[in-house]
Amino acid sequence: MKQDNITKAHARIQQFIHRTPVLSSQLINQKVEADLYFKCENFQKMGAFKMRGATNAILKLTEEQRSKGVVTHSSGNFAQALSLAAKSLGVKAHIVMPENAPQVKKNAVLQYNGSITECESTTKARQETANRIQDSTGATFIHPSNDMDVIIGNGTACKELLEDYNDLDYIVCPIGGGGLIAGTALAAHYFGKQCQVIGAEPMVVDDAYRSIMSGKIETNSSTNTIADGLKTQLGDINFPIIQKHIKQIIRVEESEIISAMILVFERLKIVIEPSSAVALAAVIKQKEHFKNKKIGVLFSGGNVDLSRLPF
Amino acid sequence: MKQDNITKAHARIQQFIHRTPVLSSQLINQKVEADLYFKCENFQKMGAFKMRGATNAILKLTEEQRSKGVVTHSSGNFAQALSLAAKSLGVKAHIVMPENAPQVKKNAVLQYNGSITECESTTKARQETANRIQDSTGATFIHPSNDMDVIIGNGTACKELLEDYNDLDYIVCPIGGGGLIAGTALAAHYFGKQCQVIGAEPMVVDDAYRSIMSGKIETNSSTNTIADGLKTQLGDINFPIIQKHIKQIIRVEESEIISAMILVFERLKIVIEPSSAVALAAVIKQKEHFKNKKIGVLFSGGNVDLSRLPF
Numbered sequence: 001m002k003q004d005n006i007t008k009a010h011a012r013i014q015q016f017i018h019r020t021p022v023l024s025s026q027l028i029n030q031k032v033e034a035d036l037y038f039k040c041e042n043f044q045k046m047g048a049f050k051m052r053g054a055t056n057a058i059l060k061l062t063e064e065q066r067s068k069g070v071v072t073h074s075s076g077n078f079a080q081a082l083s084l085a086a087k088s089l090g091v092k093a094h095i096v097m098p099e100n101a102p103q104v105k106k107n108a109v110l111q112y113n114g115s116i117t118e119c120e121s122t123t124k125a126r127q128e129t130a131n132r133i134q135d136s137t138g139a140t141f142i143h144p145s146n147d148m149d150v151i152i153g154n155g156t157a158c159k160e161l162l163e164d165y166n167d168l169d170y171i172v173c174p175i176g177g178g179g180l181i182a183g184t185a186l187a188a189h190y191f192g193k194q195c196q197v198i199g200a201e202p203m204v205v206d207d208a209y210r211s212i213m214s215g216k217i218e219t220n221s222s223t224n225t226i227a228d229g230l231k232t233q234l235g236d237i238n239f240p241i242i243q244k245h246i247k248q249i250i251r252v253e254e255s256e257i258i259s260a261m262i263l264v265f266e267r268l269k270i271v272i273e274p275s276s277a278v279a280l281a282a283v284i285k286q287k288e289h290f291k292n293k294k295i296g297v298l299f300s301g302g303n304v305d306l307s308r309l310p311f
Numbered sequence: 312m313k314q315d316n317i318t319k320a321h322a323r324i325q326q327f328i329h330r331t332p333v334l335s336s337q338l339i340n341q342k343v344e345a346d347l348y349f350k351c352e353n354f355q356k357m358g359a360f361k362m363r364g365a366t367n368a369i370l371k372l373t374e375e376q377r378s379k380g381v382v383t384h385s386s387g388n389f390a391q392a393l394s395l396a397a398k399s400l401g402v403k404a405h406i407v408m409p410e411n412a413p414q415v416k417k418n419a420v421l422q423y424n425g426s427i428t429e430c431e432s433t434t435k436a437r438q439e440t441a442n443r444i445q446d447s448t449g450a451t452f453i454h455p456s457n458d459m460d461v462i463i464g465n466g467t468a469c470k471e472l473l474e475d476y477n478d479l480d481y482i483v484c485p486i487g488g489g490g491l492i493a494g495t496a497l498a499a500h501y502f503g504k505q506c507q508v509i510g511a512e513p514m515v516v517d518d519a520y521r522s523i524m525s526g527k528i529e530t531n532s533s534t535n536t537i538a539d540g541l542k543t544q545l546g547d548i549n550f551p552i553i554q555k556h557i558k559q560i561i562r563v564e565e566s567e568i569i570s571a572m573i574l575v576f577e578r579l580k581i582v583i584e585p586s587s588a589v590a591l592a593a594v595i596k597q598k599e600h601f602k603n604k605k606i607g608v609l610f611s612g613g614n615v616d617l618s619r620l621p622f
Contacts, residue, residue, distance in 0.1 A: 021332075042580045262617060269353045269613035271580040302580035306573060306622050 002152075003190035006183075009149075010156040013055040016088050020044055020157070022164050022296075025267045032283055034290045037168065038264075039161040042272050042302025046112065048229075049157050049180055049300050050081035050144070056153025057142045058085050066091045068138035073126040075101040076229055077301055078144035083114030094139055096129045104305060145179030146235025155183030161296050162191045171296040174278045175199040175208040175249065176230035178238035180300060185245035195296075199242075199249035200282035202227050202257060208234055208242065209249040226254055226310055229275035229300065250282035257281050258310045264299075265311075273304040313463070314501035317494075320460075321467040324366040327399050331355055331468070333475050333607075336578045343594055345601045348479065349575075350472040353583050353613025357423070359540075360468050360491055360611050361392035361455070367464025368453045369396050377402045379449035384437040386412040387540055388612055389455035394425030405450055407440045415616060456490030457546025466494030472607050473502045482607035485589045486510040486519040486560065487541035489549035491611060496556035506607075510553075510560035511593035513538050513568060519545055519553065520560040537565055537621055540586035540611065561593035568592050569621045575610075576622075584615040 023038045041049035058070060069092035072082050079095045086093035095114045097106060098121035109116055119129040134141055142150065157180075158171060171188055173181045181199055188195045201208050202225040210218040217239055223231040234242065252260075261277035264270060276299040283290055283297060334349045352360035369381060380403035383393050390406045397404035406425040408417060409432035420427055430440040445452055453461065468491075469482060482499055484492045492510055499506045512519050513536040521529040528550055534542040545553065563571075572588035574595075575581060587610040594601055594608060 047580060265582050265617055269358060269582040271576050271582060306576055306620075309617075309620065311617050 002186050005152050006155045006159055006187055006190060009056045009152045010159055012059050013052060013153060013156065016055045016085065017051055018044055019160055022161060023268055023270070027267050028263060032287050032290065034283070034292060035294045036283065037161065037165050037294070037296045038268065039157055039296060039298050040270065041157055042270060042276060042299050044301070046077070046080045046084045047301050047303040048077040048081065049154055049298075050077045051085060052156050053147070053150035053153035053179060053183070054078065054081040054085040054142070055088070057147060057149040058089050058091055060149045061140055065140050068140070069094060070142050071096065071130050071133045071137070071139040072142050072144060073097070073130045074144045075105055077303055079105070079114065080108045080112060080303070082142060083109050083112035087113045092139070094133045094137065096126050096133070098126065102305075108303070143235065145177030145232065146237045147179075148237055151179050151183045151238055151241070152186070153183070154180050155187035157298065158184040158187035158296075159191050162187065162195065165294065165296065167193060167294060168195045168296045169293040170290065171195060171197045171298065172200055172279045172282055173197055173298045174227070174230055174275050174300055175201045176275065177232040178208065178234040178242055180298065181246065182238035182241040184298065185241055189245060197246060198282070199246050200279045201249055201251050202230055202278060203251045203253050205231055206251050209251055211239065212243065212246065212249060215243075226257055227274040227278050229273060230278065250286050252278060252281040252285055256285060260284060262311050271302045271304060272299050273301050274310070276300050276302070313497050316463050317466045317470055317498055317501060320367045320463045321470055323370050324363060324464060324467065327366045327396065328362055329355055330471055333472060334579055334581070338578050339574060343598050343601065345594070345603060346605045347594065348472065348476050348605070348607045349579065350468055350607060350609050351581065352468055353581060353587060353610050355612070357388070357391045357395045358612050358614040359388040359392065360465055360609070361388045362396060363467050364458070364461030364464035364490060364494070365389065365392035365396040365453070366399070368458060368460040369400055369402055371460045372451055376451050379451070380405060381453050382407065382441050382444045382448070382450040383453050383455060384408070384441045385455045386416055388614055390416070390425065391419045391423060391614070393453060394420050394423035398424045403450070405444045405448065407437050407444070409437065413616075419614070454546065456488030456543065457548045458490070459548055461490050462494045462549055462552070463497070464494070465491050466498035468609065469495040469498035469607075470502050473498065473506065476605065476607065478504060478605060479506045479607045480604040481601065482506060482508045482609065483511055483590045483593055484508055484609045485538070485541055485586050485611050486512045487586065488543035489519065489545040489553055491609065492557065493549035493552040495609065496552055500556060508557060509593070510557050511590045512560055512562050513541055513589060514562045514564050516542055517562050520562055522550065523554065523557065523560060526554075537568055538585040538589050540584060541589065561597050563589060563592040563596055567596060571595060573622050582613045582615060583610050584612050585621070587611045587613070
């Protein structure tokens, strides 16, 4: 039973994660004419919700599996999350990264003792390299978003939000690989009172929107968005959950993402990454739809390259 | 008795201000080899500690005085603070601003219903314009930093910090006009356990450092610092308090201020203004001095022009 799974996952990971605060802004509420509750996973350990799923996935392994390490391919937050979660639990983490990944992302993994293996920047090369590491070390592969333990771990953010505010009408959540929104949808289903989860996606990488429409996993022909955490596509484990629970996905323009990001920096005085701003941008865009409602907004993370802020 | 004054001020303003959180970062603590507790007045209403002093000063006025309004000259946070505090209390606020003040600062005052009177950009013109408004309206002049009720109101931030962490060895506080550090010094004296307050000042506007040395209020020949809140000089009300209680002022370079600001954005994921970063820069600079100590760091505010970030 999933409710129980999320509750158990929460108890399992609790000592390794932060219970992140929920912030509000009178001024933003006035602007959108609704009550917004921002779940601040930018304050999570290593700066993103991915710490939850990574920790849960490692803790679900047997002693023997853990002794052989874990492996993933990611150039983003999951690479850091798996490295830090593994370090906290005394497990070896192998991270496959494209050779052209920015040095700042490699450094972020290295500071958490992740062991980097570089490969060509193609999906095929990433998967093959991860497979090779699995074969040679016996490490367990943990996918950044298409893994049930990762999904359930991610769902604990929504569980906490609903513990703090149990009468939310909506929760708006960014969609990238689908691991956060799938976990959020499950948690809202089990812990909310008819709380509906709505997806938020950049227009230029609207693969989830199109996937819901077509009934099969779609891909993006271009990934030219500032929301670098949302470029990836859905997977066969999270897609059925999303199909079942998510009735609406709001797509936003790049300029709307940047405006929302500025609003958060200026008014909430917190640092979020563009992927987080996508959720607020969606609420602002569909203001009429949300009028006078109570809305949870999931800020997925705060790992942004300060030298490349869009303002 | 001042202890009682601060306690009363705190009770008086409580419903009009936020009790701001105190944040920490394991990574920053590791870097400085000490325990740092950041008092986050960037999360205060209107984004800075000045809301405390402004609110206390207005609440100390008689009904009749309040009916005639308040007036100040400021182009910075105090202009916004007095406007918002006055608005909350149903009082008219006249703000004298230099005609060349950036539109963004004028807008910030206007959004809180402050009534702006422009004047030439000289100290004399500002004072004369404020005097003229006093004469014609009967409004009470409230100085941004050299006013005992403002100083005591500002001291409530330190009182809260010491309520949360009562065994701090040091509190490091930025020095501009002297209104925050004077209030902090009084609060630390009355509520701390031998907690020493240390000033932090940009090298290029080190008037407070020189004032302590010479025993009289010194001025700055240039004000070319990124910490725009710290350009002003001390006053005859706060200087004696500073002279009595502050034994050390640490001066920091502009590059050190910027580095500290980046560290806060990256690690604490919060938005602070450069004046706030000065206090952390001072701790980092004198790391050896602070080793293994418990240190409160006052983040004075978070109102920064995002289009002019130094990174």
